[in-house]
Amino acid sequence: MNARSIQRFVWSIIRGMIVISICFVILRPVLTKFVSSFMTEWDIWDQTVRWVPRSFTLDNYRAMFEFMRYPQAAWNSLVFSFSIAAAQLVSCTIVGYGFARFRFRGSSLLFGLVIFTLLVPPQIIVLPLYLNFRYFTLWGLLPEPGLDLIGSWWPFVLMALSATGLKNGLFIYIMRQFFRNMPKSLEEAAYIDGAGPFRTFLTVMLPGAVPALVIVFLFAFVWQWNDYFFTSIFMRDGTMLAHTLDIAAESYAHAMGTTLTGQYISLLNNTGMLMFIAPLLLLYAVMQRYFVESVERTGIIG
Amino acid sequence: MKGARRFGISLRRREELLGYLFTLPFTLGFILMFLYPFIQSIIFSLSRLEITAAGYDLIPVGLENYHRALFVNxxxxxxxxxxxxxxxxxxxxxxxxxxxxxxxxxxxxxxxxxxxxxxxxxxxxxxxxxxxxxxxxxxxxxxxxxxxxxxxxxxxxxxxxxxxxxxxxxxxxxxxxxxxxxxxxxxxxxxxxxxxxxxxxxxxxxxxxxxxxxxxxxxxxxxxxxxxxxxxxxxxxxxxxxxxxxxxxxxxxxxxxxxxxxxxxxxxxxxxxxxxxxxxxxxxxxxxxxxxxxxxxxxxxx
Known part of the structure; x- marks a missing residue:
């Protein structure tokens, strides 16, 4: 045993402790929800109970399953997030390709504007946007007072298709970087074989960009699932999981005809939150490599 | 290449057009879904907004809102x-x-x-x-x-x-x-x-x-x-x-x-x-x- 190997051994122990404690800090909110979801109110008052409930119960799950309208709301969220993410993927990929491969006047200015959309907080534009969708005249083409699009999917579809949805600037950036790093000879070969620019894009470039497409889609899906800022404003009586989670404990109390203690509401809410993130955790477990290696795979750094 | 000659435009010009075409979704989205509400929000901040039966009215109030935000609130x-x-x-x-x-x-x-x-x-x-x-x-x-x-x-x-x-x-x-x-x-x-x-x-x-x-x-x-x-x-x-x-x-x-x-x-x-x-x-x-x-x-x- 020389000094160096002892030093290495000590460091590996310290490192292990640090990594484990950081992991614990990160996992704690999930653990909190998990243990709370099996507790009854008695467990909260019981001073000996902290992490392991004494009277194990599934009642919280039963209540939240019903009052979050879980199967329906989860399905709604799934279909909605999937569709919007797909629309964002299409538009951001096309735009990103345009920035990566074609030189045109004003392209760097336009790309600067892409970054600018990322820097401006959505709070600034959400109110005018709301009014534009509430009295939608297709920017002056339809007669006043216009259509009421609030409550429909249209605001989200329009924003997704025009690459201005949630964090779409980032997706354009990712796709641009990825296409830029792909060898130019691929396209040149296709052009020589007589393929037009659109066929080249569809049959040569897109298949090569699958890693970046998966990453953009995953992020778009997760962020759309998690979004409550836009969905709470643009959908009046929302049927997405985030909406039903928000009011589930309240409607439970209403249905029971009683007022619940803050503690009991907390147990219900923690159960609900766990049910809200469960599909994402599942997705993450299956696709974790894509998430964790996303920056390397897309070559954002390069 | 053939197509380009048929329409009588140079390769350089063609590349520019393709660039504009591919980035068009974002250009449209930026103007309609971002810039327009962005400018509206400046106007809103200088007005009082009243919801009417046919939509909404804006009554210009100058810097009053800013004054109230910074010095009265x-x-x-x-x-x-x-x-x-x-x-x-x-x-x-x-x-x-x-x-x-x-x-x-x-x-x-x-x-x-x-x-x-x-x-x-x-x-x-x-x-x-x-x-x-x-x-x-x-x-x-x-x-x-x-x-x-x-x-x-x-x-x-x-x-x-x-x-x-x-x-x-x-x-x-x-x-x-x-x-x-x-x-x-x-x-x-x-x-x-x-x-x-x-x-x-x-x-x-x-x-x-x-x-x-x-x-x-x-x-x-x-x-x-x-x-x-x-x-x-x-x-x-x-x-x-x-x-x-x-x-x-x-x-x-x-x-x-x-x-x-x-x-x-x-x-x-x-x-x-x-x-x-x-x-x-x-x-x-x-x-x-x-x-x-x-x-x-x-x-x-x-």
Whole structure:
């Protein structure tokens, strides 16, 4: 045993402790929800109970399953997030390709504007946007007072298709970087074989960009699932999981005809939150490599 | 090629047209879904908005909304100052932690993949609705409180304080570190993307540089300051900007909550727009200054 190997051994122990404690800090909110979801109110008052409930119960799950309208709301969220993410993927990929491969006047200015959309907080534009969708005249083409699009999917579809949805600037950036790093000879070969620019894009470039497409889609899906800022404003009586989670404990109390203690509401809410993130955790477990290696795979750094 | 000649346009011109065509979704989206509401929000901040049967009316009021936000409203300036202080305090902490975590995760050890997966988890779980519910949640407060009193990782608060006293650090730094440690959980949970970016940066540094340094007899400490840090400096700029933007658009940011409550709580759209704009301009100023200072020190290898 020389000094160096002892030093290495000590460091590996310290490192292990640090990594484990950081992991614990990160996992704690999930653990909190998990243990709370099996507790009854008695467990909260019981001073000996902290992490392991004494009277194990599934009642919280039963209540939240019903009052979050879980199967329906989860399905709604799934279909909605999937569709919007797909629309964002299409538009951001096309735009990103345009920035990566074609030189045109004003392209760097336009790309600067892409970054600018990322820097401006959505709070600034959400109110005018709301009014534009509430009295939608297709920017002056339809007669006043216009259509009421609030409550429909249209605001989200329009924003997704025009690459201005949630964090779409980032997706354009990712796709641009990825296409830029792909060898130019691929396209040149296709052009020589007589393929037009659109066929080249569809049959040569897109298949090569699958890693970046998966990453953009995953992020778009997760962020759309998690979004409550836009969905709470643009959908009046929302049927997405985030909406039903928000009011589930309240409607439970209403249905029971009683007022619940803050503690009991907390147990219900923690159960609900766990049910809200469960599909994402599942997705993450299956696709974790894509998430964790996303920056390397897309070559954002390069 | 054939098509180009048929329409009688040069290749260069054709490339330009394709560029405009591919980026068209964003150009349209930017004008209609971003620029238009962006300009409207300036007008709103200078008006009083009244909902009528046929839509809404805008009554110009000059700078009244700004005056009311800054000088009449009792809470807004206080929130503004608090947010600025929190941002100034947290951004360096998040960056330091991300750097540290990325270096840790870049070393070889058992369970590294699992650690990476967990470190990145907060990015998936950062839903607005979850963060909002957690901030008011009883069980979260209870269990977090228990843990924080027992340990920050493996060291208790009192022990940390003693340890730092022993190091004879200047008092300002001492208070800063202790406060940082107390907010450790929040710092860690806001570092996911930054860790990912720096980690990818670390992996893109050619190992030959470290080999040369080792032959020359450089220590790990010197390696960090002379190789790692300069080569990562462009990414530090990205991370700083990301952290600031992430912080000031976060729905759990008290100032954002405060402004939102004005916008949709009926107290007046105009004044909430004015508040958003003051906030946005301050952050834009911060971004410009910080970005300017850092980009001067950024080192590019090529």
């Amino acid at each position: 009792a809470e807004y300036p206080r929130h503004l100052l608090e947010t600025a202080v929190t941002m100034g305090r947290d951004v360096p902490l998040i960056l330091t932690f991300s750097f540290f975590a990325a270096i840790l995760l870049n070393q070889k050890f058992k369970g590294r993949l699992a650690a990476r997966v967990i470190f990145f988890l907060p990015v998936i779980l950062g839903a607005d609705i979850i963060l909002k519910m957690e901030s008011a949640d009883y069980m979260t407060a209870l269990l977090d409180g228990t843990v924080d009193q027992q340990m920050l990782g493996f060291v208790s608060r009192g022990e940390l304080r003693e340890l730092l006293m022993y190091l004879k650090l200047p008092e300002v730094l001492l208070i800063y570190i202790i406060q940082g440690a107390e907010r450790l959980a929040e710092i860690i949970r806001n570092s996911g993307i930054q860790i990912l970016i720096i980690l990818a940066g670390l992996q893109s540094i050619p190992p030959s540089l470290y080999e040369v340094a080792e032959i020359e007899g450089a220590t790990g400490w010197e390696n960090f300051w002379k190789i790692t840090l300069p080569l990562l400096s462009p990414l530090i700029l990205t991370c700083v900007i990301y952290t600031i933007v992430d912080f000031f658009t976060s729905p759990t940011n008290p100032l954002v909550e405060f402004i939102d409550s004005y916008a949709f709580g009926g107290a007046g759209y105009g004044i909430s727009m004015a508040m958003s704009w003051v906030y946005f301009l301050i952050v834009a100023l911060v971004l410009a200054v910080v970005g300017g200072i850092i980009s001067r020190r950024v080192f590019y290898m090529d």
